[in-house]
Amino acid sequence: MKAIYTSAATIAALLLAPAAGASWITFEAAGGSSAAISPARDAFRAAVGGGSVAGANGSFAGLRREINWDGVPDARADPNPLPGNFFNVNSPRGAVFSTPGTGFLVSANAGQATPTLFGFPGDLQTFSAQRLFTAVNSNITDITFFVPGTGLAATTSAFGAIFVDVELLGETKIELFDATNSLLLAREVLVGGNQGLSFVGAVANAGEKISRVRLTSGANAILSNGVRANESTDMVVMDDFLYAEPTRAVPAPSSLALAAVGLLGGLAAWRRRRA
Ligand SMILES: [Ca+2]
Numbered sequence: 488m489k490a491i492y493t494s495a496a497t498i499a500a501l502l503l504a505p506a507a508g509a510s511w512i513t514f515e516a517a518g519g520s521s522a523a524i525s526p527a528r529d530a531f532r533a534a535v536g537g538g539s540v541a542g543a544n545g546s547f548a549g550l551r552r553e554i555n556w557d558g559v560p561d562a563r564a565d566p567n568p569l570p571g572n573f574f575n576v577n578s579p580r581g582a583v584f585s586t587p588g589t590g591f592l593v594s595a596n597a598g599q600a601t602p603t604l605f606g607f608p609g610d611l612q613t614f615s616a617q618r619l620f621t622a623v624n625s626n627i628t629d630i631t632f633f634v635p636g637t638g639l640a641a642t643t644s645a646f647g648a649i650f651v652d653v654e655l656l657g658e659t660k661i662e663l664f665d666a667t668n669s670l671l672l673a674r675e676v677l678v679g680g681n682q683g684l685s686f687v688g689a690v691a692n693a694g695e696k697i698s699r700v701r702l703t704s705g706a707n708a709i710l711s712n713g714v715r716a717n718e719s720t721d722m723v724v725m726d727d728f729l730y731a732e733p734t735r736a737v738p739a740p741s742s743l744a745l746a747a748v749g750l751l752g753g754l755a756a757w758r759r760r761r762a
């Protein structure tokens with residue numbers, strides 16, 4: 488146990504220092520328990536801002552939103568599907584989920600007829616008790632952002648997520664896209680080992696605006712409680728999502744382009760006048 492602890496502590500220490508990319512600050516950690524990733528999660532929280540207690544509709548002083556799944560009612564938890572717009576309609580936090588799969592599940596609480604942890608107690612644990620999140624029949628979850636509680640497209644400047652049971656490097660990743668669907672940043676999620684926890688978060692520091700987040704969780708897929716696509720590839724699920732408050736998206740690129748054309752037209756006219 489000592490060797491494992493030392494190893495995890497060393498990794499945590501190495502990863503706690505945020506890495507500054509060209510225009511992103513990233514926070515990453517992985518290990519066997521919540522203690523291994525909490526410092527990185529806390530550093531991400533501090534970089535985004537906001538308090539430690541959510542206000543109305545999960546807003547942390549208008550700076551940050553979080554989804555830990557734990558308040559989802561039993562009627563929307565395993566074996567019942569979670570609607571993709573639950574966190575913009577039922578609990579408006581400006582995040583809407585989609586997947587090439589057949590939907591989403593939030594894991595059952597103890598004491599229900601359906602087993603906890605999606606029926607995989609030997610593979611999964613929670614970071615925030617008791618509920619976890621997964622796409623169904625797919626390893627892909629796409630998240631798009633709205634001004635919370637509205638249909639107004641929005642963007643965010645930071646996103647982080649906790650993954651559970653990442654056992655192979657290179658399959659589990661987050662990808663951040665802008666409004667033109669250009670990839671802003673991709674990060675592979677660190678290996679936390681069987682039943683382990685992994686955190687990855689990124690904060691834009693040059694004004695980048697995230698319009699969509701794609702989470703790829705392993706290479707397996709949960710089909711229903713206790714049933715996965717196969718027994719040979721890495722099954723991964725998710726716990727907490729953290730992101731900067733979604734704010735209304737800037738005008739679409741087409742209108743920006745039109746504005747630029749108008750500006751160029753004005754310059755041409757000005758030049759003609761001078762000629
Ligand atoms: Ca496992």
Ligand SMILES: [Ca+2]
Nearest residue numbers: 555615616618
């Ligand atoms: Ca949770």
Ligand SMILES: [Ca+2]
Nearest residue numbers: 652654721722
């Ligand atoms: Ca796994």
